[in-house]
Amino acid sequence: MTGANRGIGAAIAQGLAERGMTVIVGARDAASGEQTAQRLGGRAVPLDVTDDGSVRDAVAHVEQWYGRLDVLVNNAGISGGGVGQLAGDVDLAVMRTVFDTNLFGVVRLTEAFLPLLRRADDARVINVSSGTGSLTWQSDPGHAFASTGVALAYPASKAALNMLTVLYAKALAADGIAVNAVAPGATATDFTAALGLSLERTAEQGAAIAVHLATVPDSPTGAFLQDDGPVPW
Numbered sequence: 001m002t003g004a005n006r007g008i009g010a011a012i013a014q015g016l017a018e019r020g021m022t023v024i025v026g027a028r029d030a031a032s033g034e035q036t037a038q039r040l041g042g043r044a045v046p047l048d049v050t051d052d053g054s055v056r057d058a059v060a061h062v063e064q065w066y067g068r069l070d071v072l073v074n075n076a077g078i079s080g081g082g083v084g085q086l087a088g089d090v091d092l093a094v095m096r097t098v099f100d101t102n103l104f105g106v107v108r109l110t111e112a113f114l115p116l117l118r119r120a121d122d123a124r125v126i127n128v129s130s131g132t133g134s135l136t137w138q139s140d141p142g143h144a145f146a147s148t149g150v151a152l153a154y155p156a157s158k159a160a161l162n163m164l165t166v167l168y169a170k171a172l173a174a175d176g177i178a179v180n181a182v183a184p185g186a187t188a189t190d191f192t193a194a195l196g197l198s199l200e201r202t203a204e205q206g207a208a209i210a211v212h213l214a215t216v217p218d219s220p221t222g223a224f225l226q227d228d229g230p231v232p233w
Contacts, residue, residue, distance in 0.1 A: 001025070002049055002109060003076030005032040008128065008184050008210075011203035012073055013040055015211035021071070026058060028076075049076045049105030055112045068119035071214045074106040075128040078154075085151035095153045102157035106164060118175055124219055125172075126210050127165050129181040133158025134224075136232035162224055162233060169222030178221040182209045183231045 003009040005027035013023045017040040025040070026047030027033030037044035045061050048054040062069055080098040084091025106127055117123040132155040137143045162181050169179040184206030209227055213219055224231045 001071075001073035001075055002047060002105070003027065004073075005029055005036045008187060008203050008206045009073075009075040010036055011207035012075060012128075012210045012214075013042070015204070015207050016071070016214055017042060019211070019215050021214070022066070024062060024065075026076075047076075049074075049109055050100045052108065055108055059112045059116065062113070063116060067116075069113050069116040069123070070120045071124045071126065072110065072113050072117060073126045073128065073210060073214065074109055075210075076105060077102045077128065077157075080151070080153040082151065085153045087150065087152065090152060095156075098153035099157050099160070102154070103160050103164065106161060110168060114172075117177055121176075122219070123175075123177045124214060125168065125177060125179040126213050127161055127179070127181045128210060129161050129165070129183055129224065130155070130158040131183040131185065131226065131231060133160075133162050134183075134231055134233065135159060165224065166222050173221065178213075178219040180213050180219070180221060181224045182213065183224065183226040184209065185226060 001009060001013060001024065004013045004025040013025055013036065017023045023040050023042035025033045025037040025042055025044040027044065028048050030046040033044035033046065043065065045058040046054065047058045078098055078101045080094050084094035110125060117125070131137060132145065138145050138155065140146065165179055165181040172179055185201055187201045187203050187206035209225055213225065224233060
């Protein structure tokens, strides 16, 4: 899984390891990834989802070690920070950087790992999205999002990721590969702390829905889910 060395990613990795799965920790910070993998009894690969060569190397390692991939968790994501994302003052370089990780990185990883996913029985792809990517919630004047600041890149990238999830679910149905998106909710991680948010929800709570989808016997496909059920598109 990507971005698995800290925050929600590390919590997902821990939840999967506790359920007996062999976890492969993908992280840009190779040393941090190794530490997390050792703690969980798994393996680590240096992985930058924006770099084709890094992705190819990660696939080669997984193929050499296991010959297949049962679950791909696309968790790596960035907010883009608070500069260059406001209407009237948009920096396209910021937008491109966010989309390169949050959307194109998912395409890059999914395409690269498809041959190994197709070798597995009951393979799954889980895309870590966000409730901010819900068009329904963002356009509802009664929702909490109506009174929050509007940073363009991150929510737009997650809305695009939701559509990508639906399209991959349709395309891979014949292969028996389930593809879903999850909304972990706003949790207390380095990611949210950098945005100035003080939250009580833990990374482990945010990880629960992804862990569930990775391990439940009969997975849905083409869904956008949070703890208590579907998130409106």
